[in-house]
Amino acid sequence: MTNTTQQSRLAAIVLAGGRSRRMGTDKAALDWDGEPMLARIVRISSERCDPVFVVAAESSSAYRLLHGTGGHEATWVTDEAPEAGPVGGLAVGLAAAAAAGADLAFVCATDMPLISVRLIDELSGAVVDSADAVIAHDTERDHPMAGVYRTSAASRIAELVATGEKRMTAVLDALATRRVSVSDPDWLTNVNAPEDLHRLRAASGI
Numbered sequence: 001m002t003n004t005t006q007q008s009r010l011a012a013i014v015l016a017g018g019r020s021r022r023m024g025t026d027k028a029a030l031d032w033d034g035e036p037m038l039a040r041i042v043r044i045s046s047e048r049c050d051p052v053f054v055v056a057a058e059s060s061s062a063y064r065l066l067h068g069t070g071g072h073e074a075t076w077v078t079d080e081a082p083e084a085g086p087v088g089g090l091a092v093g094l095a096a097a098a099a100a101g102a103d104l105a106f107v108c109a110t111d112m113p114l115i116s117v118r119l120i121d122e123l124s125g126a127v128v129d130s131a132d133a134v135i136a137h138d139t140e141r142d143h144p145m146a147g148v149y150r151t152s153a154a155s156r157i158a159e160l161v162a163t164g165e166k167r168m169t170a171v172l173d174a175l176a177t178r179r180v181s182v183s184d185p186d187w188l189t190n191v192n193a194p195e196d197l198h199r200l201r202a203a204s205g206i
Contacts, residue, residue, distance in 0.1 A: 010124055011102035012049035013093035014041050014074070015086050015145065016056040016063075016110040027191065028062035032113040033206050038066055041110055042074045048120040049106050053077050053096050055089040062110065075100075085166040086145065091157040098151035109145040111190045113200070119187040123148045123180065132175035138185045144168040146188050149175075 016028045028038035052074045056062040077096045081088040097105040126134045135147035
């Protein structure tokens with residue numbers, strides 16, 4: 001297997017269009033160690049990726065709260081299909097990254113405050129010619145929202161969106177997907193509810 005990332009441009013796609021129903025407020029704007037969670041994700045991603053795209057509809061609370069607020073520069077992608085979920089966001093994000101000239105894109109959700117540039121390095125370092133996607137996997141499950149995807153997969157994912165598909169597992173099945181174990185599973189921690197956030201803040205000393 002041949003690693004191709006040395007010759008490939010790496011963008012980042014942050015999926016921020018969720019409704020955060022269980023949290024009760026938009027997770028993108030939640031404070032994490034003095035900055036909005038989305039701003040943290042963008043800042044860390046920008047250390048390895050250029051450009052960085054944030055996918056969220058203009059009607060989303062993430063866009064209303066955080067668009068144009070400064071911080072590390074990101075390009076907002078607002079044309080995801082309504083109600084298409086993360087699959088729709090991934091399709092338009094990859095298309096935007098491809099149009100910007102990127103061959104690969106690091107993809108993550110906005111509710112993963114413990115991500116590190118080392119996560120990006122380990123995932124991008126595992127990309128091989130035969131893989132359309134490299135995703136993190138732990139002892140319990142796949143993490144499709146912590147992965148590196150080929151931007152050329154955008155059209156295949158868009159076809160899934162057109163059929164009404166909303167499951168990220170269907171994306172993984174449709175692509176040549178490589179699963180890798182990362183050295184620190186904590187990077188994959190996400191927060192879905194207030195108790196998750198309180199627990200993680202306490203564990204992190206924040």
